[in-house]
Amino acid sequence: MSARPSEVDRRVRALQWAIAALAVVFIGGIVTWIAHLIRTAWRLGDVPSASIGISIVAIPVFLVLLGVIVSVFWGLLRDGGSR
Amino acid sequence: MAVPDATLERDAALFAPIARTGRGFYLTVAVLGLAILWGAIAYWTQFNEGLGVTGLQQPVSWGFYVTNFVFFIGISHAGTLISAILRLSRAEWRRPITRMAEVITVMVLFIGAGQILVDLGRPDRLFNVIRYGRYQSPLLWDATSISAYLTASMFYLYLPLIPDIAILRDRLGKRRFLYSVLAMGWTGSAHQQKILNRAIAIMAVLVIPIAVSVHTVVSFVFSMTIQPAWHSSIFGPYFVAGAIFSGIAALIVAMAIVRRIYHLQAYLKPIHFRYLGHLLLVMTLLWFYLTFAEYLTGYYGNEPEEMKVFWSKFTGPFWPTFWAMLALNFVVPMAFLVNLRNHAVGKTVVASVAVVLGMWLERFNIVVPTLSNPRLPFPVTHYWPTWVEWGETAGSFGLFILLYVLFVKFFPIISIWEIQEGREAGLKDVEERLRTYLPDDTTPEPAHGRARVTT
Numbered sequence: 001m002s003a004r005p006s007e008v009d010r011r012v013r014a015l016q017w018a019i020a021a022l023a024v025v026f027i028g029g030i031v032t033w034i035a036h037l038i039r040t041a042w043r044l045g046d047v048p049s050a051s052i053g054i055s056i057v058a059i060p061v062f063l064v065l066l067g068v069i070v071s072v073f074w075g076l077l078r079d080g081g082s083r
Numbered sequence: 084m085a086v087p088d089a090t091l092e093r094d095a096a097l098f099a100p101i102a103r104t105g106r107g108f109y110l111t112v113a114v115l116g117l118a119i120l121w122g123a124i125a126y127w128t129q130f131n132e133g134l135g136v137t138g139l140q141q142p143v144s145w146g147f148y149v150t151n152f153v154f155f156i157g158i159s160h161a162g163t164l165i166s167a168i169l170r171l172s173r174a175e176w177r178r179p180i181t182r183m184a185e186v187i188t189v190m191v192l193f194i195g196a197g198q199i200l201v202d203l204g205r206p207d208r209l210f211n212v213i214r215y216g217r218y219q220s221p222l223l224w225d226a227t228s229i230s231a232y233l234t235a236s237m238f239y240l241y242l243p244l245i246p247d248i249a250i251l252r253d254r255l256g257k258r259r260f261l262y263s264v265l266a267m268g269w270t271g272s273a274h275q276q277k278i279l280n281r282a283i284a285i286m287a288v289l290v291i292p293i294a295v296s297v298h299t300v301v302s303f304v305f306s307m308t309i310q311p312a313w314h315s316s317i318f319g320p321y322f323v324a325g326a327i328f329s330g331i332a333a334l335i336v337a338m339a340i341v342r343r344i345y346h347l348q349a350y351l352k353p354i355h356f357r358y359l360g361h362l363l364l365v366m367t368l369l370w371f372y373l374t375f376a377e378y379l380t381g382y383y384g385n386e387p388e389e390m391k392v393f394w395s396k397f398t399g400p401f402w403p404t405f406w407a408m409l410a411l412n413f414v415v416p417m418a419f420l421v422n423l424r425n426h427a428v429g430k431t432v433v434a435s436v437a438v439v440l441g442m443w444l445e446r447f448n449i450v451v452p453t454l455s456n457p458r459l460p461f462p463v464t465h466y467w468p469t470w471v472e473w474g475e476t477a478g479s480f481g482l483f484i485l486l487y488v489l490f491v492k493f494f495p496i497i498s499i500w501e502i503q504e505g506r507e508a509g510l511k512d513v514e515e516r517l518r519t520y521l522p523d524d525t526t527p528e529p530a531h532g533r534a535r536v537t538t
Binding site: 008011012013015016019023026027030033034037040041046047050051053054055058061062064065068069071072073075076077079 | 213215216217218219223224227228230231234235238242245260263264265267268269270272274275278279282285286289293
């Protein structure tokens, strides 16, 4: 039977998940921003093809980054216990 | 990646900068603080009174700030790109230098991107880019690719740092809470190692095209215009080559300083400087080749507007910066790097300091002479920075060095677990790899017994 995590351990754990969430929000924010620029260009008829063309490259890059980061944080935090 | 106690004792020098704080640290911080204070006062003056306090005026609307931006983004190629290439090519000599390089990347990217904010007379207008940015503008391509590079570089620095942070958490006895949080529950289990190694490998692959795209896109800010001496199809590769060139030089300078101050001669050996010196020599030649091609093409075309810029650099008001650039980027490195058998550290450091200065001048020579001699019928003007731009530049360099010093104070600047891995697995791995390069030991049977060689 494992000992209950101390208050410090719980705070450490909470901050670790907060860092992981911050990373997701940061990258998610950039992807949302790019999507917003496509939408704006589309709405205004302001050469949306340029926005779409660049986004086809940029968004997958950020999504791959997001995937790597989520998999690392999820894997480490799930495996690491309260250390 | 679980490091035994004996190894930690053996690598005590790597913990020393974190465990002990000498007077030199506070003195360094104080000096850098003064430079940053000058920068802050300069920026505050500019913020209150507008860009009129700078030497910027039409048509030279980009001066020191954009020069610094291109320079710092170029230096950022020191880290992630070089580190990723060495990691992927499994160059064993990379182990003590990769983190040093990666830290440079992250720190200078913040400083470089910040230059654009400083260059805006009204920084609040940055929000317009976020709300109404148009992807037709190469400036927005820049914002996107730099965001990708910064994000990738931060994680590429952080991921290999996790096992070392866990060592500090378990052994150092101070800042335990901070290290516990940042170690992300690292225990060194096989599962965690597998996750981390796979992530580092993916990031190493991902970061190379991102790094190349960043400086290519920075060059597009210039080459997509039809300004004389900017509208060039080789600007992309020219900028990328220049970035790697200045990045290697900055890395060598950082290595030499860290080695000297923290007594890391056992880790950063002359062989590391020699190998990087060879790379720098190759980049010197590549830079010179691209510079020659760029200027010869312009000269041969003899287009009047282009020639105004050309002669302003060769014999006009910009001749001191142009010829100093050539001397520092080509003559000095060639003189010092051709023979690195003796005094490799000193020679590479001299060449690298020259290249860092020379590449700043190169960025200046790209930005300012063209704007001073624009295609549109503006009167020819001469740009000279005021104390505000000098102050901001000093503050930027001071802030970069301060961030680097603080990193060294909190984290191992040489990867402890990678050094350990090199000792344990690297030697065996290199030997096995070497065997795969060599011809097989088994002698093939001669065909039909006729082709036997007799002695």
